[in-house]
Amino acid sequence: MAHDIAFVREQGMNLVVVCVADHILDSPSQREQTWKAFERQYGLPTAILGANRHRVYGDKRIVGWLSSIDPARLPWRRAA
Numbered sequence: 001m002a003h004d005i006a007f008v009r010e011q012g013m014n015l016v017v018v019c020v021a022d023h024i025l026d027s028p029s030q031r032e033q034t035w036k037a038f039e040r041q042y043g044l045p046t047a048i049l050g051a052n053r054h055r056v057y058g059d060k061r062i063v064g065w066l067s068s069i070d071p072a073r074l075p076w077r078r079a080a
Contacts, residue, residue, distance in 0.1 A: 004051075006074035007044075015045045015062050017074055022050040031057050 004019040018038045025031050031048065035058045039046040047058030047066060054071055056063045 004076045005079045006076050016042045018048050020048045025050045025055045
């Protein structure tokens, strides 16, 4: 499944932000499963970001950092 992803280096840490459909964040089990799957896939601290409402879930360091920036500033690219 294709998705938008941003690989970022922030304060010396490599991290991943993956854009997902907002409904994934509405379901506690689905958001946990999705987050863990992407974290395993990329092997880096990961957060998932809702496509429209921009809610964030995942690694606490990333969640805090993302709350202070505009997601449009991230280096998004399409991943298969």
